[in-house]
Amino acid sequence: MSQQTVGEPHPTATVAAGPARRRAALAGIASAAAGIGVAEIVAAVIAPRSSSLFAAGSLVIDVAPPWLKESVIALVGTADKVVIIASVAVLVAVLAAAAGLLERSRPPWGQVLLGAVGVVGLVAATTRADSSMFSAIPSLLAIGIGVTLLRVLTRQSAAVSADPNPNGVPRRTFLITSGLAAGLGVLAVVAGRVAASGIQAVDAARRMFTLPAPAVAAPPVPPGATLNVAGITPLITPNESFYRIDTALIVPSVDPANWTLTVTGMVERDVTITFDELLALPLEESYTTLACVSNYVGGDLIGNALWLGYPIRKLLARAGPKSGADMVLSRSVDGFTAGTPLEALTDDRNAILAVAMNGSPLPAEHGFPVRMVVPGLFGYVSATKWVTELTVSTFAQESAYWTDRGWSARGPVKLSSRIDTPRESRQVAEGEVVVAGVAWSQHVGVSRVEVQVDDGAWSDAVLADAISADTWRQWSYPWNARQGRHQLTVRATDANGRLQTSAYADVVPDGATGLHSIVVDVG
Ligand SMILES: Nc1nc2c(c(=O)[nH]1)N[C@H]1C(S)=C(S)[C@@H](COP(=O)(O)O)O[C@H]1N2
Numbered sequence: 326m327s328q329q330t331v332g333e334p335h336p337t338a339t340v341a342a343g344p345a346r347r348r349a350a351l352a353g354i355a356s357a358a359a360g361i362g363v364a365e366i367v368a369a370v371i372a373p374r375s376s377s378l379f380a381a382g383s384l385v386i387d388v389a390p391p392w393l394k395e396s397v398i399a400l401v402g403t404a405d406k407v408v409i410i411a412s413v414a415v416l417v418a419v420l421a422a423a424a425g426l427l428e429r430s431r432p433p434w435g436q437v438l439l440g441a442v443g444v445v446g447l448v449a450a451t452t453r454a455d456s457s458m459f460s461a462i463p464s465l466l467a468i469g470i471g472v473t474l475l476r477v478l479t480r481q482s483a484a485v486s487a488d489p490n491p492n493g494v495p496r497r498t499f500l501i502t503s504g505l506a507a508g509l510g511v512l513a514v515v516a517g518r519v520a521a522s523g524i525q526a527v528d529a530a531r532r533m534f535t536l537p538a539p540a541v542a543a544p545p546v547p548p549g550a551t552l553n554v555a556g557i558t559p560l561i562t563p564n565e566s567f568y569r570i571d572t573a574l575i576v577p578s579v580d581p582a583n584w585t586l587t588v589t590g591m592v593e594r595d596v597t598i599t600f601d602e603l604l605a606l607p608l609e610e611s612y613t614t615l616a617c618v619s620n621y622v623g624g625d626l627i628g629n630a631l632w633l634g635y636p637i638r639k640l641l642a643r644a645g646p647k648s649g650a651d652m653v654l655s656r657s658v659d660g661f662t663a664g665t666p667l668e669a670l671t672d673d674r675n676a677i678l679a680v681a682m683n684g685s686p687l688p689a690e691h692g693f694p695v696r697m698v699v700p701g702l703f704g705y706v707s708a709t710k711w712v713t714e715l716t717v718s719t720f721a722q723e724s725a726y727w728t729d730r731g732w733s734a735r736g737p738v739k740l741s742s743r744i745d746t747p748r749e750s751r752q753v754a755e756g757e758v759v760v761a762g763v764a765w766s767q768h769v770g771v772s773r774v775e776v777q778v779d780d781g782a783w784s785d786a787v788l789a790d791a792i793s794a795d796t797w798r799q800w801s802y803p804w805n806a807r808q809g810r811h812q813l814t815v816r817a818t819d820a821n822g823r824l825q826t827s828a829y830a831d832v833v834p835d836g837a838t839g840l841h842s843i844v845v846d847v848g
């Protein structure tokens with residue numbers, strides 16, 4: 326800034342201490358507003374649930390003592406959220422003004438204070454139960470922009486103080502920059518909120534919706550299905566740790582009030598159902614282990630859940646598939662498609678339109694409000710999330726999303742087994758070591774698991790009870806570990822007596838094969 330002078334302060338500078346302080350406070354508030362504004366827009370686009378402002382609000386809700394929460398609710402009723410967000414905004418504004426004043430008198434402590442306020446938002450956004458790897462980005466941007474702008478505006482404000490003309494160019498520059506930053510920041514917060522409101526409506530709908538009781542409950546899990554071994558994969562995968570694979574950059578927001586599913590194509594009559602109609606049907610519960618075709622040997626793109634849904638075969642029966650059809654192309658709101666053999670959807674397996682996962686409405690990431698779950702097939706040919714259309718067709722006529730990208734049209738799950746404990750390259754103590762893991766061959770079942778130490782003979786592992794043929798089975802093997810480096814390998818046999826192949830195959834085009842081996846150091 327050419328107007329900035331060093332040396333004798335102009336006499337008006339001391340007289341104008343009040344305006345200078347006001348400018349400093351404005352600089353702080355404008356910097357915070359611009360930072361938060363940009364963060365809200367970015368949050369709305371990449372991670373709508375990670376708005377740092379709202380995460381900070383949630384943090385306040387989480388840490389506030391119950392009596393305070395209750396009195397706020399008693400005082401303002403359902404406006405409680407608005408009050409909380411407004412309180413957070415006021416608090417941030419006060420701290421930002423203080424940061425401005427501090428930056429004027431003791432730089433760079435104003436930047437430090439503003440950064441610290443941002444870090445609270447960052448912590449709030451990244452420690453939420455539904456936070457993802459994207460959750461940190463909006464807050465980091467807010468901190469970067471806020472702190473940089475504070476430095477710029479403080480410099481401009483200093484130029485105003487040093488300018489002999491009280492209404493000169495530096496003053497105008499400062500007012501325009503800070504006014505624009507503050508105004509655009511607030512506008513951006515509003516725009517970000519409007520953009521994210523659809524998602525919030527869906528989140529609210531998800532929370533509001535009470536699951537109907539199953540007409541057919543899943544048989545109780547046999548007590549012998551769980552082995553008590555430290556480090557083994559839990560028999561049922563919690564929703565939070567269930568693997569997630571999809572092509573959706575932004576998780577689709579489907580309002581169940583507007584959701585419909587249409588069965589069309591080679592059918593006697595098109596059938597359309599709404600979400601309420603679906604929920605009113607007799608829903609059935611079943612455990613199914615879902616696996617991804619991209620799961621390499623020993624990988625973790627597999628999970629087992631209790632699903633609640635309506636048998637697809639019953640809905641297809643209403644539409645009446647025409648003869649000659651051999652595939653159902655399911656389509657999601659985001660354009661993803663999967664081609665499932667008609668037979669897998671009409672035989673007696675638990676192929677369902679699922680509305681719940683482990684007793685909760687489907688998480689948004691796992692297909693809320695409705696997804697398909699089909700035992701025995703990889704997810705890419707069967708497990709369409711946010712599903713809205715089933716077109717009865719043929720493999721000759723239609724091809725699905727991944728088929729067009731080099732993957733096989735048909736994707737039955739392959740017999741596989743995995744060592745969960747001990748971990749690869751881990752050091753273990755000499756003596757008895759319990760080797761354990763899971764094995765699966767959905768819709769066929771697993772009948773045997775064997776373990777091999779180094780080049781020794783294959784020995785039977787203890788096989789836990791099965792929930793059903795559609796789920797994985799835990800296994801364990803007590804190993805008398807001797808000093809040194811050892812290789813452990815596992816293999817399974819399915820319920821038809823077929824042994825898991827040791828031949829290596831890549832995941833493309835229809836799933837990996839080979840045996841899972843790990844190396845451990847005993848000593
Ligand atoms: N709409 C939609 N559904 C989808 C996908 C997708 O990309 N979009 N991916 C499929 C794949 S490849 C798999 S393995 C499963 C994964 O389901 P999950 O994310 O609930 O574990 O969803 C399937 N359903």
Ligand SMILES: [Mo]
Nearest residue numbers: 617618704705
């Ligand atoms: Mo997948």
